Amino acid sequence: MVDELLRYASVIAERVNPIIDEVMRGEERKLYNASLHLLKAGGKRLRPLLTVLSARLFGLDEGLALYPAASVELLHNFTLIHDDIMDRDEFRRGVPTVHKIYGEAMAILAGDLLFAKSYEAMLRLWGRVPDNLLVKALRELTWAAVTVAEGQSLDMEFGSRDDVRMEEYLTMIFKKTAALFKASAYIGSVIAGANDDDLVRICEFAKSVGIAFQIRDDELGLIGDEKVLGKPVFSDLREGKKTLLIIYALNNVSSSEREVILKYLGKSNASEDDLRRVAKIVVDSGALEFSNRVAEDYLKKGLTALDGVNAKDLEAKKLLMEFALFLTKRLY
Template sequence: MVDVVSILKENSQVVIDSIDENLSIIVPEELSDASKYLTKAGGKMLRPSLTLITSEAVGGNKSSTVQTAAAIELIHTFSLIHDDIMDKDDMRRGKPSVHKVWGEPLAILAGDTLFSKAFEMIITSKGENLNFEQINKTLATVADSCVKICEGQASDMSFEGDFTVKEDAYLDMIFKKTGALIATATKSGAIMGGADEEVINAMYDYGKLIGLAFQIQDDYLDVVSDEESLGKPIGSDIAEGKMTLMVVKALDKADDDDSERLIEILKNTNSTQDKVDEAINIFKKYGTIQYAHDVAQLNVNKAKEILKILPDSEAKTSLSLIADFVLNRKS
């Protein structure tokens, strides 16, 4: 696990430097500070690291891919700022959210700035053997992921209070909201690294699978981890009435009494810990906690299988380790 954290840190520093260079020129200074705020607040830097590592794994040059990797992190950060405003979340990465520090109007502008800068950084990418076709395909890939993120967020909002959501619809939502940008990170790395179409598509599938596993693992950790590791109370998703794979599966399998009780708990967004524990016991009764873990594991296994298309290299090994990290992390 430590090795993967080191890999992410090693790859992320050049991305952080690129982001700082590009955002420091923004005026007024207040907008620049608001735009940079979350990029300096920590985070795993998983997506940009995947872009750089994938580029290297297909035989490309990391230096040609840095701006794209940084752009993908800016898209991710933009989505977090706007999500926090929509969800009225006051904290992000252990710090007050951007809109709590600067107010909603400037936070919206900061998100818009990051979104715009991301595309500018891809367009201005430079590097040996880099051509217009690669940049154009990367732009199209990133733009498509932005649409999917919006679709996923809209679906997530529409699921609130809807306890008839089925597994396929839920998985489609989390792919769009979370997995699409991770898939874009690996696909963009393959494009900028000069891979052929077969490998580009394979790396998109790899990213999609670990993206799905990442979100399902988040849901899983919410009920099996501890408050210190998570940085929030256990079962907070239940207390907030959120739909997760465990909820969807439990409602599909439970008898009428248990189903009605689970819905009652989820509808009460101020549930006590006793009620949260009751919901977790319903999950356990129908095996949906283990089911979620098994689905995540299956996705990780499939992702690692896809990596066989790549030649052996340190970068390929890193991609395999990252797939395991997505499932084995504690927060």
């Protein structure tokens, strides 16, 4: 099952990458190299896959979905480059971040270029799909760009707060992560001519899977190892990220344990031993089991929504189901 999905994912990645290269051509070598650094370092092209599968679901040829697929990937990489500057992250995908190599000024500009190129990639659909559908795709892309910025703003604000509520965390990851998942699915579906009811369903699917994916990603940040993460362990703890795990633990441990968590959380100079102690308190609190339950609930909600979609391509529907399971699979 998963093998089939992974095979298809790599086929799509190999078709999307040349489109990205085609759009990312320009004379200013340093700027374009900086913009391509992260894209060339890897990445799973999850959002393009979601766009292409959503398009196929409603009967669109895979080939036409490659431009919007490149578009959402470019938008995603723009946000990664800027987030890494804001969060002072030095590694991603196992390589130094753009600002570590090219400096902050060039990294800001590289992100800006990717943002603009994300629209350029989408606009390559011009003349290939009806204008009214292209406009709908562009409206969604814009909604996602606004929403992701708001999500990052919440994430930064939460860093300095100890009283973040679970609903606030869920709103934040909806905005920061799930919004672009939703947009990726919507855009593929809408250019394929999906009707309004099916659009609601596929968006519900992508949004729920996006939230579940981010919850799992936050779990990995606590228990994953450096090789899998592509960045140092405990970065999230050092940055004081208020993940579901931390929120749960802060509300469910003894006051002395709570003090230990708050003492080291968000301290960039905390030692690995101290952070290991924090991680142990969080894990022992039952936070992972809780977090898993929440992720499972979102996954179920997403799969139910997908199930209701009137699909033209049943293989695409099956692959989307596998996509959801793969992204949110139990990690330990």
